[in-house]
Amino acid sequence: MTGVPLPEFDYMRPLTVDELSAILAKHKGEARLMAGGTDLIPLMRESVLRPKYVVDVKGVKELHGITTHDGGVTIGAAVTVNEIVESEIIRKKFTALWSAAKELSDQTLRSRATLAGNICNASPAADSCPSLLVLGAEVEVVGAHGKRKIPIAEFFKGVKRTALAQDEFVKAVHIPNQPAGAKSLYSKWKRSWGEDVALVGVAALVSGKKVRVAMSSVAPTPVLVPEIGNVFYGEGTLEEKIEKAAACVPGGICPINDVRCQAEYRTHMAAVLTKRVLRELLGVKK
Amino acid sequence: MMEITCVINGAARKIAFEPNEKLLHVLRREGYFGVKDGCCEGHCGTCTVLVNGRPVKSCMMFAAQAKGKEIVTIEGIGTVQKPHPIQRAFAEEGAVQCGFCTPGMILSTKALLDKTPNPTEDDVRNALDGVLCRCTGYHRILNAVQTSAKYLKEAKK
Ligand SMILES: Cc1cc2nc3c(=O)[nH]c(=O)nc-3n(C[C@H](O)[C@H](O)[C@H](O)COP(=O)(O)OP(=O)(O)OC[C@H]3O[C@@H](n4cnc5c(N)ncnc54)[C@H](O)[C@@H]3O)c2cc1C
Ligand code: FES
């Protein structure tokens, strides 16, 4: 397969957000954005995608950089996953995203792959997404008709489908500051020590009694399991609540069988990881 | 057809290609056969080159994206007569069997040691995570990276 040429296209490299918008408005369905290309290139190689124009976003300065401000942190669409791993602020304050970035693919691919590419590709297994869900991220979108912000929970519409219109693109991902004392973490279960797509990924956020848990690879989109939140307002010891939380997992997900593993195994491991992550965050020893 | 200029192994080069050609295939056409074509889909890492000092899988990049960049392939590291200290360490430690993964391993090692001269075992495993080896079982490669670190420090003295 290696010598097979990719479908033909024209390569475009806009330098500003306005230029990028104009290209998308003009070529709509025929243009495809490329950030790191680590999802796009394999899809083009298999001829799943045959764009007439490939539009490289990495030339646009406004899409680069991680910026912190009073409201939280803003991650530009051209920011690579390794830049996230290297960010002290993200490691300290948004640990779920940091730990997911560290687990995404391998060291070499991470220096090209982006967070925006990860969410726009909308794979059920996308590692960053459960963390963005528990952190309540917002996606800043620019289109021919202006700007809008989409809460991450409304961004995923199905396998490889997002809320973006054809003329729209992601400019940045915003993560709001979390309450003082909030802690978060992502844990990924895979077949090997090295690079592999998640069999299951679980992110959790704990802030006082507020607990949020979200997962990847267990449904057509990354999903929150809201039932878990209620458990922690109820009665019982922390360990009992953690057990109850894990019992909510099977009802909140609908995994499939695939080449990597069986649905039953995914359900089992989703509950196990939920317990592990919650114990770690709540300081409960087992 | 497109044309760009970039620096390959220290020399300014003008290269021409079609927009749909990957950096991997263009480098091989230009004679850099040390850039290996393994899976061509981002898994095996044998196509790794350094782009502005960072290891990158050249099958996951279009040649067009190399405009103005500095690229280093295994050919730019050392020769049989004058091997780079990392190449010497790999040979001495028996870290090369069939050799197919070796360019990716050595370039990833170089990028690591350029930034982290005293890596922990975790640092090494993390840095080489992107390259698969089907022969050595990795242990000799891990040893070779530590020996490389030693040789590089000696060379600096
Ligand atoms: C070997 C290998 C291993 C991998 N392992 C993992 C893994 O462990 N976990 C994981 O989650 N993923 C993994 N992936 C998938 C991929 O690397 C990630 O999803 C990555 O984050 C995609 O980012 P990118 O910048 O490369 O996206 P691209 O390929 O550039 O883009 C992905 C999609 O998003 C669109 N897009 C990109 N930027 C924008 C934008 N600003 N606005 C609108 N649309 C946009 C593109 O048109 C495309 O459809 C792996 C891929 C490979 C090849
Ligand atoms: S050929 Fe590039 S990763 Fe395998």
Ligand code: FES
């Ligand atoms: S030496 Fe053969 S693949 Fe590594």
